[in-house]
Amino acid sequence: MDHAASDLEKMEIGEGADRKLLIAVDFGTTFSGVAWAQTRRPDVQTIIIQWPDSTSGGLEGISSDKVPTELRYDGSDTKWGFQVDDFGPRHQWFKLDLDPSQSRGVSDLSRQYPDQHALPPGYNVSGEKLCTDYLSALRKHTEEVLKHKLPQSILKSTPIEYIITVPAVWSDIAQAKTRSCAEDAGMGKQLMIISEPEAAAIYALHAMDPHSIKIGDTFVLCDAGGGTVDLISYTVSALKPILQVEEAATGTGRLCGSTFLNRIFNKFLVDKLGLNEEWDEEVVEDAMKRFELVTKKAFRGTPGEEFVIPVPGLADDPAQGVRRGKFRMTGAEVKQIFEPVVQEVVTLVRGQIAATNKTVKAALLVGGFGQNAYLRETIRASIDPSIEVMQPPNGWTAVVRGALMKGLSVMEPTTARVKVASRSARKHYGTERMAKYDAVKHSKRPNYWDAYDGEYKVNDMDWFIKKGDPVTEEKSFKRQYHKVWPVSEGHNKAVSQDLLMSEDRDSTGAPVYKDSGDVRYLARLTADLSCIPANDLAQKTGKDGRQYYSVHYDIEMTYYSAHTKYAMVYKNVKYDSVTVEYV
Template identity: 75%
Template structure:
C-alpha cells in the first residue's frame, strides 16, 4: 500500500490546467523519499512506502516512508536502497560529494566515528555516476508504482514532472550537478529544484494550528536528518488569504545527524563486548537493527532506564550485562552516546536564534522535522537549553516533511489556487553581479586601474556592479532587471555577438562586496550571449564619440529571476520577449545543456542557491 499525505483537502483545479503528474523526490544523505500527485487532484498526495529488498526485485519488499540512499555494484548489477544488505561494503553519503564544501569528512563527528562499511569517496565511481544511478533506480521504481496505481491511459497521456530537493547551503555548482544527474537519470528537462528546509517549512507551517500564528512571529526550522542537520529562520508577514513568510536569516548546517548515534553506539558495543568468543558480524547486525529501529527512538533522557539489546549467541557474562543473548544498555550509557551529537545540534539552533537577522526578537518556536528531529531526547534537551518562551515543536509526519512540502510547492507553482504557505522572499547568500566600465573615482578606485576612454572622453575603470548583495532580501520569482550597453568603433565593423559574464562571491568572511573582479573569492557563474549577426548593419545604433569618431552602441538588459534553489538569467536586446530573441543562451561550466539552433532562443537556468 501507499500512504496518503496530509494535504490540501477540498481543493480542485480548474479544467483549463493541463493534467500533469508531479513527483517530488527528497534526495537525502542517508534516506530518500518520494511523493506524487496529479494536478487535477491536488488534494490526493501520496507517499511511496513500498520498496524492493535484497530478496525481492518487485515493487513490494520493505514497507518504509523512506528508502536508504545506498548503492552496491555486484556482478554488473546495481543494487540500491533496501536491496543493499547489512554485510559488506557499500556506497553511502555520495550525495555530499557533489559539493566539496560539504565533504563527508569536514565534521569532528565524521572524523571520530567513520562508518566501517562505507566505501571511500570516488571508489570505482564518481559522485555524478553514483547519484545518477541512484536517482535512475528511484525513478524507475516510482514509475512502476504509478503504473499499478493509475489507469494505463492516464500514464500514457499525462506528462510527468519531477521536483528534487537540495540542502540550503548547497553551492551553485552542486545544484547544477544535481540537476544534471537528475536529467541523466531520466527526470526530464523541466525539473524543479527546491531547498530542503524551505520545503520542510512549507509543510510544517501548513500543519500548525493557524490560531497560534501571528504576523511578525519568527520560527526556526530545524531539519535534523540522518547525515546532515539544516536550519533556517522565517518571519510571518501575512496570514490571509494565505500564510506568507520571508527568510529571517540565511541557512546553516552541519554533519551531525542521527547516523552518528549509530556509529557511536557500534563503537561502544564493540569496545564493551568484542572480547566475547562468540562476537561476530551477525551479533553486530542484530544489535544495530534494534538500536536503530527501537532504542534511539525510545530514549527520553532517563539515565535510570534500561534498554534490551539482542546479542544472539554471546555467552552469559554477568559482569558485562549479557544474559540469554541479551545485553542491558543503561540509560546513563545511552545518554553519553547521544550527548556529543545533540550538542552539535543545540549549537546550530542557538546560532540561528542569535542571528542578527532576528533583530533581537526571539523566535516563537523551533520546528523540528526530519528523522532525528522526532527524537524525544533531542526535543527535551532543546527545551531545557533554550530561553524561556521559545517552544520546541515536532509537527506530524516530521520524517517526510521535506518531500511533502516539496510536492505542495510544486503543485502551487502549476496551480496557484492550491497554495497555502508561500515563501515571499529569501535572504541572498552570495553577491551576484557583472563587471562593467565605470567612471574613475579617486576616492573609490586605485589609480593604477584607470585608463582613458576615447568615446566618453574621461578616465574609466573596470569594476563590479553587484545587482544582488549578500544578506539582501530576494523576492520569489520576480525578475530583477539591470540595463547595460557596449560600445565599439564603427571602423572595426559590426560584431557577431554581445556577451556578459555573471559573477558571484560567497563572501565567507563578510568583508563586503569586492570592488574588482579579481577580488577575493569572486568566481565565474555563467555567460550570457546575444547573437547580433541576424540584425542588419544599418539597424545598429551609431553615435559620435568625444574623439570625433563614430561608434556602435548596443543597449541591452539582463534579467535575473531567483527561485527556491535555482536562478534564471536572460540577456534581452531591444526589449524583445523570449519568443522574439535570437540565439541567446547561457553557458555554465560542468552543467550539461541541449545544443540550440542559431535562430532558437531559450532562457538558460542554473542552480545558484538563491544567492
C-alpha cells in the same frame, strides 16, 4: 497526505489537456522519499511506501515512507535502496560529493566516526554518476508504481514533471549539478528545484493550528535527518488569503545527523565486546538493528532507563553485562552516545535563533532525527523557555510533502496554502563595470585607455544584490550592459559577462574591487546574439573615428528557492538565450 490511491484510480479519463502528474523527490543524504499527485486532483497527495529489497525485485519487498540513499555495483547489476544489504562495501552519502565546498562535509563527527563499509568519495566512480544512477533507479521504480495506481490511458496522455529538493546551503554549482544529474536520470528539462528546509517549512506551518499563528510570529525550522541537519527561520507576514512568511535568517547546516549515533554505537560495541572470541559480523548486525529500530527511538534520557541489545552467540560475561545472548545498556551509556551529536544540533538551533534578531515563538523539529524525544527535550532545556519546541505530524516526510505542495501551488496558485514571500540573499552578487578614471579616487588602481570613449577607465564592482537583501520570485533583477566592438570584426554571435560573488564572512560589507575581500568568480553568462540581425545592431563612431557596434542589453536574473533563471532583454524583447557556465 493519503497513502491510498483508490480515488485516483476511479477518475474519469479525458478531463482536460492541462492535467499533469507532479512527482516530488526528497533526495536525502541517507534516505530519500517520493510523493506524487495530479494537478486535477491536488487534494489527493500520495507517499510511495513500496520498495524492492535484497530478496525481491518486485514492488512490495519493503514497506517504508523512505528508502536508503545507497548504491552497490554488482558487475553489470546496480543495487539500490533496500536492495543493498548490511554486508560488504556500498556507496553512501554520495549526494554530498555534489558540493564538496561545504565545510560541514568535514565535520569532527564525520572524521571521528566513519562508516566502516562506506566506500570513500571518488572510489571508482564519480559523485555525479552515483547520483544519476540512484535517481534513475528511483525514477524507474516510481513510474513502475504509478502503472499500478493509474489507468494506462492516463499515464500515456499525462505529462510528468519532477520536483527535487536540495539543502538550503547548497552552492549555485551544486544546484546546477543536481539539476544535471536529475535530467540525466530521466526527470526531464522542466525540473523544479526547492530547498529542503523551505519545503519542510511549507508543510510544517500548514500542519499547525492556524488559530495559533499571528502576523509577526517567527519560527525556527530544524530539519534533522540521518546525515545532515539544516535550519532556516521565517516570520509570518500575512494570514489571508493564505499564510505568507518571509525569511528571518539565512539557512545554516552541518553534517551531524542521526547516522552518527549508529556509528558511535558501533564503536562503543567494538570497544566493549570486540575482544570476545565469538565476536563476528552477525553479532554487529543484530545489535545495530536493535539500536536503530528500538533503542534510538525509545531513549528519553530519564533516570533508570535500561536497554537490551541482542548479541547472539557471545558467551555469558557478567562483568561486561552479557547474559544469554543479550547485552544490557544503561541509560547513562546511551546518553554518552547521544551527547556529541545532540550538542551539535543544539548549537545550530541556538545560533539560528540568535541570527533572527527577533523574538522566536517556536522551534519546529522535522526529519527522522527531529522526531527523537531526547533531542526535543535537550533543545527545550537549552533555549529560552518562552520558545516552544514542537514536532509537527509526519515529520520524517515533511520535506517531500512540502515540495509537492509547492509544486502544486506553482501549477495551480489556488491550491497554495503557505507561501514564502521573500528570502534573504546568501551572498553579494554582481559584475565588474568600467568606470571613468578619477586621479584622486582611483590613485592606487591600475587604469587603461578606452579608445571608444576616448578616456581612461578603471574596473570596480557593481553589486546588484547584496547579502541579506530580500529577494522574491515575483521580482527579477536587471542590469544593463553595454558592449562595443569594431564593425570591421563583423557580427558577434554572443557576448559574455562574468558573474561574481562574495560571501562577506567578515561582515565588512560588499568589496569595492574584484581583488579585495573574498570576491570569487561564480559563473560566466553568455547571451546569444545570433537571433538579432546585424542590421538591427546600432552603429556609432568612437572617439578614435572608427565605426563600432554599440549594443545596450539587459541581463535579467530571477532567484527562486534553489535555482536562478537568466534571460537577455534587447530592445524590450526577452530572449531566454542566456547560458550559464559555473566556475
